[in-house]
Amino acid sequence: MTIATKQNWFTEVFGNEGTSFGLEITEKLHEEQTRYQFLEIYQTKTFGKLMVLDGCVMLTERDNFLYHEMMTHPALFTHPDPKKVAIVGGGDCGTLREVLKHPSIEKCTQIDIDERVTWASQTWFPQLCDANDDPRAELLFDDGIAWIKNCEPGSLDVIIIDSTDPVGPAEGLFAVDFYRDCLKALKMEGILVQQSESPLLHTDTIIKKIHQDMRSAGFNQCQTLPFPQPVYPTGWWSCTMASPVGSVSIFRDKEAANKGFTTDYYNLEIHRAALAMPEFMKRSLTS
Amino acid sequence: MTIATKQNWFTEVFGNEGTSFGLEITEKLHEEQTRYQFLEIYQTKTFGKLMVLDGCVMLTERDNFLYHEMMTHPALFTHPDPKKVAIVGGGDCGTLREVLKHPSIEKCTQIDIDERVTWASQTWFPQLCDANDDPRAELLFDDGIAWIKNCEPGSLDVIIIDSTDPVGPAEGLFAVDFYRDCLKALKMEGILVQQSESPLLHTDTIIKKIHQDMRSAGFNQCQTLPFPQPVYPTGWWSCTMASPVGSVSIFRDKEAANKGFTTDYYNLEIHRAALAMPEFMKRSLTS
Numbered sequence: 001m002t003i004a005t006k007q008n009w010f011t012e013v014f015g016n017e018g019t020s021f022g023l024e025i026t027e028k029l030h031e032e033q034t035r036y037q038f039l040e041i042y043q044t045k046t047f048g049k050l051m052v053l054d055g056c057v058m059l060t061e062r063d064n065f066l067y068h069e070m071m072t073h074p075a076l077f078t079h080p081d082p083k084k085v086a087i088v089g090g091g092d093c094g095t096l097r098e099v100l101k102h103p104s105i106e107k108c109t110q111i112d113i114d115e116r117v118t119w120a121s122q123t124w125f126p127q128l129c130d131a132n133d134d135p136r137a138e139l140l141f142d143d144g145i146a147w148i149k150n151c152e153p154g155s156l157d158v159i160i161i162d163s164t165d166p167v168g169p170a171e172g173l174f175a176v177d178f179y180r181d182c183l184k185a186l187k188m189e190g191i192l193v194q195q196s197e198s199p200l201l202h203t204d205t206i207i208k209k210i211h212q213d214m215r216s217a218g219f220n221q222c223q224t225l226p227f228p229q230p231v232y233p234t235g236w237w238s239c240t241m242a243s244p245v246g247s248v249s250i251f252r253d254k255e256a257a258n259k260g261f262t263t264d265y266y267n268l269e270i271h272r273a274a275l276a277m278p279e280f281m282k283r284s285l286t287s
Numbered sequence: 288m289t290i291a292t293k294q295n296w297f298t299e300v301f302g303n304e305g306t307s308f309g310l311e312i313t314e315k316l317h318e319e320q321t322r323y324q325f326l327e328i329y330q331t332k333t334f335g336k337l338m339v340l341d342g343c344v345m346l347t348e349r350d351n352f353l354y355h356e357m358m359t360h361p362a363l364f365t366h367p368d369p370k371k372v373a374i375v376g377g378g379d380c381g382t383l384r385e386v387l388k389h390p391s392i393e394k395c396t397q398i399d400i401d402e403r404v405t406w407a408s409q410t411w412f413p414q415l416c417d418a419n420d421d422p423r424a425e426l427l428f429d430d431g432i433a434w435i436k437n438c439e440p441g442s443l444d445v446i447i448i449d450s451t452d453p454v455g456p457a458e459g460l461f462a463v464d465f466y467r468d469c470l471k472a473l474k475m476e477g478i479l480v481q482q483s484e485s486p487l488l489h490t491d492t493i494i495k496k497i498h499q500d501m502r503s504a505g506f507n508q509c510q511t512l513p514f515p516q517p518v519y520p521t522g523w524w525s526c527t528m529a530s531p532v533g534s535v536s537i538f539r540d541k542e543a544a545n546k547g548f549t550t551d552y553y554n555l556e557i558h559r560a561a562l563a564m565p566e567f568m569k570r571s572l573t574s
Binding site for chain 2: 009011013017018019020021022023024044045046047062063199200226228229230234235236262263264265266267269270272273274275276277278279280282
């Protein structure tokens with residue numbers, strides 16, 4: 001639900017959570033009903049441009065680096081030698097850009113159902129689309145669930161589920177059947193990573209269920225990594241990483257320390273830090 | 288500035304930052320103009336009770352554990368043997384409660400200028416005041432700046448500056464003269480810790496200035512520890528720790544691992560994690 005507090009504010013109300021978050025805006029740059037969702041682009045006063053889907057803040061220029069870096073680099077440095085990556089969702093291309101910073105990558109396929117999101121990102125967030133013309137990038141506009149289901153077994157090193165919340169179109173991305181298809185599509189040492197909502201709000205519900213479903217699907221290890229994300233509910237977000245065989249808390253630390261590309265949040269120490277579990281999450285997720 | 292989005296919402300607008308945060312409320316429990324500030328207490332729908340000072344969210348029942356634990360335990364486990372602690376501000380008594388969980392503490396003096404804040408906390412947040420009757424607790428209602436200035440030199444192990452933002456009454460708590468008085472009041476191995484605002488919003492401004500001022504005042508080492516705090520701007524907050532002599536990144540890790548008291552966020556791994564600097568903060572604070 002969106003309410004206008006004043007004419008020049010975009011305010012998202014998280015009805016079930018009893019909280020709201022607002023950004024001061026100077027201009028509405030675009031709106032359209034795509035085939036799948038209602039898409040809006042705003043110029044904010046202090047957070048750069050803002051993308052909104054169905055009334056939910058997706059990203060701003062100022063703080064998207066936190067989410068995109070944390071959805072990508074921990075998973076890629078956990079895999080011993082990632083070459084083939086699939087991004088389910090991620091139509092703004094920010095995750096794709098981070099993935100292609102890794103020189104080992106041979107191919108990264110992004111499967112987002114809504115071509116208009118990518119068009120909007122190319123138009124208003126061109127810095128996120130830096131890598132779209134990289135020959136290793138493949139942009140598909142299709143149903144990610146079906147694509148993963150039909151994917152050649154054992155053909156992927158890393159799957160990144162960069163989706164909206166687990167309601168509506170993205171609901172099927174938070175389900176044991178989908179995780180089973182991911183497991184089949186991954187090679188033996190593959191890594192799955194999914195955005196997994198707010199530690200404060202969702203540890204006992206969504207995050208706990210993701211862990212249970214990933215284990216039910218055959219993933220042996222899973223770990224939730226919290227990180228700050230100011231424009232999402234509570235400003236505190238997470239991704240959950242899973243592996244069919246090994247530990248997801250051991251990673252290529254020497255290579256992370258000498259990554260050879262620029263980031264704004266991620267580094268070796270931040271990767272280690274994100275593996276730390278707050279007491280209340282430990283109690284919830286190990287009980 | 289506070290604006291009513293709907294009758295049953297409390298919304299704080301961070302005007303300079305171009306953001307707002309709101310909580311759904313079911314009842315206003317109290318309001319008064321104290322000698323120093325306008326104090327309001329609300330019942331929220333999902334975050335328990337809420338305390339507001341001069342229109343700024345101070346704390347809620349649901350998420351204050353993050354702030355209070357991180358203002359306390361890293362500093363106390365960094366000091367080799369903390370016995371005497373002063374809390375400047377902290378009138379809600381949540382920090383005092385965390386300090387007194389440490390059995391080594393012989394005396395903890397809380398100096399808050401506004402007795403009505405403590406009265407309100409005792410009335411509506413009694414769980415934060417658990418330790419107020421502890422014989423080691425001393426509650427003073429006085430000017431913390433003057434108290435520190437007049438403090439016996441070398442008499443304190445840890446000073447915790449648990450204040451409001453560096454505007455208005457708390458401005459003098461973010462100043463090199465005050466840090467100099469803190470240094471004088473501390474013993475050789477003393478630790479100073481101060482709440483230091485939002486990493487995303489304030490690294491290049493307030494946080495950088497705190498580092499500079501602490502060093503100018505004679506502190507040898509300082510380190511900013513980020514942590515989540517959903518009800519403060521961006522949901523991402525920090526404290527900055529300083530020492531006149533030693534490192535503030537080495538702490539009593541074995542004792543933190545076996546702390547013998549209950550926390551909801553802090554633990555050994557979280558302490559280590561909070562010492563990790565995001566790339567953009569490293570660039571800003573080491574340049």
